[in-house]
Amino acid sequence: MLDLKMYINGEWRESSDKGKRNVINPANGEIFAQAAEGTIEDVKEAIQVSKAAFTSGIWSDLAPTERASYLFKIADKIDHYAEELARLETLDNGKPLREAGYDMADAAACFRYYAGLITKPDGLTYHVSDPIQALVVREPVGVCGLIVPWNYPLLLSVWKIAPAxxxxxxxxxxxxxxxxxxxxxxxxxxxxxxxxxxxxxxxLGAGSTVGNEIAESHDVDLVSFTGGTKTGKHIMKAAAGNMKKLSLELGGKSPNIIFADADFETAVDYALFGIYAGSGQICAAGSRILVEEAIFDKFVSRFVERAKQINVGPGDDPSTEMGPVVSQDHMEKVLHYIELGKQEGARIVCGGNRITRNGLEKGYFIEPTVFVDVKPTMKIVQEEIFGPVVVIEKFKDEKEAITLANCTDYGLAGAVFTVDGAKALRVTKKIRAGITWINTFHNTYNEAPWGGYKQSGIGRALGTYGLDVFQEVKQININLQVEPIGWFSK
Known part of the structure; x- marks a missing residue:
């Protein structure tokens, strides 16, 4: 049984009240670790330690090249422990090892990206009419509260920690x-x-305790949160007390638009990847597939055929293509949405059940599920399910495709599949989303910004935008002609 502790001021420690939480393997429902359950007192101490460290300048006063040297070392260590980290991620989250392996490589690359970026020139000078030299410099924000979800436990942590x-x-x-x-x-x-x-x-600990205290604390200067939109709204309210900076990467209900002239097999293949990678537990998942009516029946038939062939199983099995969802609570939430879809009148043409065969009965496995005959007003179309469940809708033309694509409160991602380049760009520009793809899905790069429109969040992660979040911009004006201004009479 693993015993996981918190890390405060360079020390591993239990929670102040010795509380523990069980950590469960989603592939078999078994407890394999216990983790310290943080209290409000623990959070307050961590915040004060962080504030003292920032004020001392032990980190912020280092030259960028010195900070970068630490980040490069961290990246090298992630590479060194990559196989162990991937196994831990699979044990904890349930994702297949091949997915976890990619995450580890991306995490190391992210540290290297920001290690390199921080050493590059970032200041500005302005030429003004007065004898003044005007400068703009960037400085750290201060104490940053970073709150991360369970779908990419390491990678999404690194997206915040590395630039911070x-x-x-x-x-x-x-x-x-x-x-x-x-x-x-x-x-x-x-x-x-x-x-x-x-x-x-x-x-470590619950969001309602640890996360809430981070968001409310007047000694925290910034909160960066990735997770559900409902929780993001709560954090916005909690953060208002000291007007702290906010970066929120929230939910999605992303459209994947497939035109009749698309390369058919490519579109089907990426549509499967768009929704069933990560068991659908990805904020940018292509959970709404919009298909032009001329190929609708053909697409649904082929998509269902392929979905039924997906090998679902424990993540540590090399043959597994899709793992379990992360927890029993989350499994029950996804199954509830499936039942709700039936009640709303949508028709299931694939899956729809918990998998209890072939030794998977103790895990949190759900069949790849496909709904058709859906309407835009249905909850399964409007709300984020965050599981291996997709709705396939029909459209007549570009105008209707764009209308359907933009009909939810979310605006995180979207994709267009067509061989017509002009049409692809026209439609992509009309999609109200922060991340878009043409003839592909889910590509992510450290160099490019990640974030959404509407209720999918505020701010951006990754790229230079991801560094901007963790910096303040200061104007400095230097008088080059030092003499009395003479504004008032003597």
Whole structure:
């Protein structure tokens, strides 16, 4: 039985009240670890430690090249432990090993990207009419509260931690209480590279306790949160007390638009990948497939044929293509949406059930599920299910495709499949979403911004935009003609 502790001021410790939480393998429902359950007192201490470390300048006063050297070492350590990290991620989250392996490589690359970026020139000078030299410089925000979900336990942590540390901030970090394994290993790496004490602090525990205290604290200067839109709204309200900076990457109900002239097999293949990668537990998942009516029946038939062939099983089985959902609670939520879809009058043409065969009965496995005969007003069309469930809708022309694509409160991602380049660009420009693809799906790059429109969030992760979040911009004016201004009479 693994025993997971919190990391505060360079020390591993239990929670102040010795509370514990069971950590469960979603592939078999078995408890394999216990994690410290943080209290409000633990969070407050971590925040004060982080604030003291920032004020001392032990990290923020280092030259960018010095901070970068730590980030490069962390990246090397992630590479060194990549296989172990992937196994831990699969054990904790349930995703297939091949998916977890890609996440580890991306995490190392993200640290290297920001290590390189922070050493590049970033200041500005302005030529003004007065004898003044005007400068703009970037400075760290201060104490950053980072709150991360369970679908990408390590990678999404790194998306926040790497730029926050690169910019010179100190952090109070809360991983999901459901998936604390790889975050714990990451902090072991921080200890190995001798990151200064107090710079990075991790508090395990529930969002309602740990996350809420981070959001409300007047000693936290920024909150960066990835998760559900409902929770994001709560964090916005909690953060208003000291007007702290916010970065929110929230939910999605992303459209995948497939025109009749698309390369058919490519469109089907990416549509499967768009919804069933990560068991559908990806904020940008292509959970609404919009198909031009001329190929609708053909597409549905082929898509269902392929979906039924997906090998569902435990993530540590090399043959597994789709793993379980992350927890029993989440499985029940997804199954509830499936029942709701039936009640709303939608028709299931594939899946729709929990998998209890072939030794999977103890795990949280759900069949790849497909709904047709749906209407835009249905909850299964409008609300984020966050599981292996897709709705396939029919459209007549570009105008209707765009209308359907934009008919939800979300605006995270979207894709267009067509061989007509002009049409692809026309439609993509009309999609109200922050991330779009043409003839592909799910590509993510450290160099490009990630985030959404509407209720899919505020701000951007990754790229130079992801560094901007963790920096303040300061104007400095230097008088080059030092003499009295003479504004008032003598």
């Amino acid at each position: 540390l690169a910019a010179g901030n100190t952090i109070v970090y809360k991983p999901s209480e459901v998936t604390p394994l790889t975050p714990t290993k990451l902090f072991e790496i921080f200890e190995e590279v001798e990151l200064p004490k107090g710079v990075a602090n991790m508090v």
